[in-house]
Amino acid sequence: MTASAAPAATAPTLARRFGALLVDWILCLLVSGLFARPLTDGWAPVVVLIAEYAFFVGIFGQTPGMKLARFTCMSASTGLPVGIPRAALRGLLLALVIPALLGAHDRIAGTVLRRLDPDTV
DSSP states (O other): OOTTTSOOOOOOOHHHHHHHHHHHHHHHHHHHTTTSOTTTOTHHHHHHHHHHIIIIIHHHSSOHHHHHHTEEEEETTTSSOOOHHHHHHHHHHHHTTOOGGGTHHHHHHTEEEEEOOTTOO
16 A cells, blocks of 8 residues: 555544553553563663564554554555564654654654544454
């Protein structure tokens, strides 16, 4: 699917994006609790977040939080999942708090967020 063939889509609201990030962060805290103390070892959930983004966004185009919030993260040029390296870059930039509100992490990684239609799963 090319970007020109993709239907016009709207970006998710800030509330949806924040809700998805909150769900993903809670999952990262739970997973990092298997091998570290996430409340005292601040690095552990951050590493899990970057790995989660690399795997889920890179292969499926959405994290579990994004799936619940009904939006996807795809390549800005092709409309397909970005692959693990670019998704890891996006996760790293997000973890470094590169101005997410301005979308800098999406521009640098070449990604775009699109809200899913209510009919798609």
